[in-house]
Every structure is written in C-alpha cells, then in structure tokens.
Amino acid sequence: MRLFGVKADRPRSGLIKSFLEDNYVCAGYPGIGDLEGCGREDIRERLLAAGDYQGHELEDALDSLNIFVHVMQDGDYVLIADEEWAYLGDLGDYFYDSRHESVEDGTAHRRGVTWLKSLPRTGLNPAVEALLAADTAVTPYSGVLPAARVDLWLAEPVGGREAEHSLVQVDQATVAEALDVLKAALHSPDTDRRERAAVAILQYAK
Template identity: 75%
Template sequence: MRLFGMKAEKTRSGLIKSFLEDNYVSPGYPGIGDLENRGREEIIIKLATAGGYQGQELEEALDSLHLFVNVMQDGDYVLTADDEWVYLGDLGDYFYIDLHDSPEDGTAHRRGVTWLKSLPRTEVNPAIEALLHAEAVVTQYTGVLPAAKVELWLAEQTAPGGAETTQAHVKVDEATIAEALAVLKEALHSPDAERRERAAAAILQYAK
C-alpha cells in the first residue's frame, strides 16, 4: 500500500468538488488518448506528439502520468486538498473516458476513489505535509508509512490535555455517501480477501 498526492489546482479550478461528488481523481493532460498499459516511453511519445509540452514541463507531465497510470495500484491511497480541507481516498483502477478528453474538461484519465475521510489542513500529520505542497500534479510519498491504516494515522492528533481532536466529515452529499457505501458493501463479497478487508475497514471507519 502506497500514498500519493494529487494537485487538483494544477489542472483546472473547481475539480475538487467534481472529484468528491463523482468519486474519482484525474491529473489532466488532455489530447493524448488512452494510456492503459502504456509505459514511460510510449507516454512521452504521446505527449511530444500532442505538442505543448517541452523541456521541464514535458518531464513533469511524463512523471505525473507514469505515476498515475503505472505506479498507482488498486488499494493505494490518495490525498487531495483545497484551501481548507484535505481529503483521503482509497484508489481504484485506471480508466479512460474519451468524452472528457478535451482542453475544456481534461479529465479523461481517471482512477475511481472511495473517499474515506476529510481533515482540516491544520490537523494533517506533518510527515506527509510535503505532498500538499509539491509542484508536480502527482507525487508519491517516499517516507515510511506506519503499520496502522493510513486514514487512522492521518487523524491521530492529540489535543492539549490528552483529548483527541474532533474529526471532520467529508463534505459530500448524502446520495453520494450512500452510493459509496453500496460499493463498499458489494466489495465485502469479493473473492479477493485483501479487498474484503479494505472494504470492511472503510465501513467501520465511516461508522465511527
């Protein structure tokens, strides 16, 4: 299990709301087509052919897309943030939607997300704060993650006097939460034992 940061503001303003309501993340980079099963060499050819990317910008686009398409895996974790809140989610597989492959939209490259928790930015563990300030669109956390579930680790803040801080709820509508819970309940019957465990942990965490 790995942890990644996503910079929504690097692609288009207002994306956080879309990410949360429609349960996905996207790094942007329209106009290069489906990248499923495409390695670094093929991705850089697609970027160069599309035009508009040169020098450092080309390298940054390549690194972000390679992380998003090939390094991220189903079951890894992602952080994204707006000015006040940080949102933690459980990642799904990469997929491509041609309908959204335009400069105006730019969210054709996607991974589904089950959103688990939100926290005020002031309460995020300092050890992963660098993810929220990285210049790249997609960044992988390279430090040592604790054995505990990441969503619990991020929230383990203690107020003066030993009292635990109050955790904020993810700012999404009730219909979206119900839909996400339905997906998790279905995952409880998956033949994959690890997937069942993650689904159970997410449901129990939501119920707290």
C-alpha cells in the same frame, strides 16, 4: 498499499468538488488520448506529439502520468486538498473518459475513488502536508506506510470528530447498499480486499 498525493489544477475552480461528488481523481494532461496499455516511452511520444511539453515540463508530465497509469494500483490511497480541507480516498483502476479530453476540461485520465475521510489541513501530519505541497501533479509518498492505517498520518481535527467536513451528500438507500457491498467483501478470499472493506466500515462507524 501506497499513498499518493494528487494536485488539482488551481485555475479550474470546482475541480476538488467534482472529484468528491463524482468519486474520481484525474492526472490532467489533455490531448494525448487513452493511455491504457501504453508504456512509459509510449507516453513520452504522446506528450511530444502534443507539442505542449518540453524540458523539465515534459519530464514532470511523463513522471506524473506514468505513476497515475502504472504505479498506482487498485486499493492504494490518494490524498487531495483545497486551501482548507484534505480528503483521503481508496483508489480504483485507471480509465479514460474521452468526453473530458478537451483542454478546457482536461480530466479524461481518471481513477475511481471511494472517499474515506476529510479533515482540516491544519490537522495534517507535516509529512503529509509536504506531500500535498509537491510541485508535481501526482506524487508518491516516500515513507513507510502502516498497513491499513493511513489515518495515522492524519492528526485529529481541531474540535474533534464534529469538525470533520465533507462536500459529498449521499442518500441513506445508497449508503445502505454500499455497506452491504462492503460486508460481502469482508468474506472475500483476497486479503487486501477484506482489509480495505474493514477500513471503510470502521471509518463509516466513527
């Protein structure tokens, strides 16, 4: 498992809220179509054909999209943040939603996310804060990550658990259904899946 920082495009106010409420993150870079099955050089050609990227901007876009489509894996962790709060989630697979391909929207390149934890940015480990401060849209954490304990990189929020914050509101029936799915996953033959389910249940139980 790895940890990645994803930066929301600041001019698009409300994007973080959309990530949290609709359970996804995006890479940006509209106008280049579905990247499922595209290799790194295919992505480069798509970016060049779009005509909006060149030089360092082209290389940054290429690196971010290649990481988002190919390097990230189902079960890795993602961290996003606004000015005050940071949010940790469990990543799903890449998918392309053509309804959001416009330049004004620009969120067509997506990965599903199960959000696990939120806390004030003042409580972040300095290494994680540096990850969020990176200039690129998608940035991998380069240090060694303790298996199933990404929370070790997050300090306790000021004021204890009561200070934790979330924009996501979910009804109790949905929560119960999600817990049933996680409990079933505890008996999966896939070790990583069992581990992720255990982490999610323990996070909920806090």
